[in-house]
Amino acid sequence: MVDGAPDYADMTLDELRLALAPEVAASAIFDGWTEAALVTAAEMAGANPDVAKLAYPGGAMDMIEAWIDNIDLAMVAAFPPDRIATMKIRERIRSLVAFRLEAVTGLEEALRRATAIMAMPQNARRAVKTGWRSADHMWRLAGDTATDYNHYTKRAILGSIYAATLSVFVEDQSEGKQDTYAFLDRRIDGVMRFEKAKAKWLNPQRETFSVTRFLGRLRYPSR
Known part of the structure; x- marks a missing residue:
């Protein structure tokens, strides 16, 4: 050796x-x-x-999943709590996704072939589980502690952002993958705006329109 x-x-x-x-x-x-x-x-x-x-x-899927697991572990090691704590939530998510993109830079053809294999019907269920696990790692590193439905929606949304970004990444010929990172930034900005709007909508203290109160009035109209 x-x-x-x-x-x-x-x-x-x-x-x-x-x-x-x-x-x-x-x-x-x-x-x-x-x-x-x-x-x-x-x-x-x-x-x-x-x-x-x-x-x-398990052949190809075992190899692909091991590659993804390896990147997951490298990401966890690269973002200890003291490093992530200095970042705002948007920066945390962006940095974690960017780390994963950097990890596969130069391996676009391997990624393209892996994506095609994972998209096969017989591999779809396993591919979804693998993608969910990576999204879960990212959110946990970002400090997410949600246990309600937000736990699932956050991971589903991040998983879709990451998958879409990878599809842009494998075809991106721009210098330094500028187009990919611009795409990622737009997607994250969109989610951040949605989360802010959702927080206002679900805030029980606000004195504006209430869905629950409105539905109650439909069922039991005032006389």
Whole structure:
């Protein structure tokens, strides 16, 4: 083993699954998410190809999910509480999504192929779970503690923003992915405006129109 290089031989299959994932993604640029890409990645990294195959028994989706999990873990490590605490909520979300985009920069073809595989009907349910998990990681890092319906709506909205941004990212030829980041900023601004409007609408202290009171009057009109 080269000094500083991972010792794949001493890893469990779960550890190998995550450690080798970035190498597999790099190989997927040329060979797709295939066994050939996995073997090439293992050989280039100095891991045993036969053992590496055991780490991804589900084939392409196992490799793709491991890559996403690897990015999730790297994101968590890059944003400790003391760093995130200095940011406003909008900056937190933007920084977390930007980190993920930077993590796949240069791997657009691997991402494009991964997206196509995840969109297959047989993989849709697993793809949704994987995307939800990433959105959950981002919101938890951002400090979200909601347990009501907001817990679910926030993750669904962020997941849709992230997915849409990735679709722009893979086709973006602008310098420094400027178009992608502009798209991301517009999406986040739209959500922020919606959240502010929703907060005013749901504020029980406000003395304006009340949906509950209005519906009550429809059911029990004054005489």
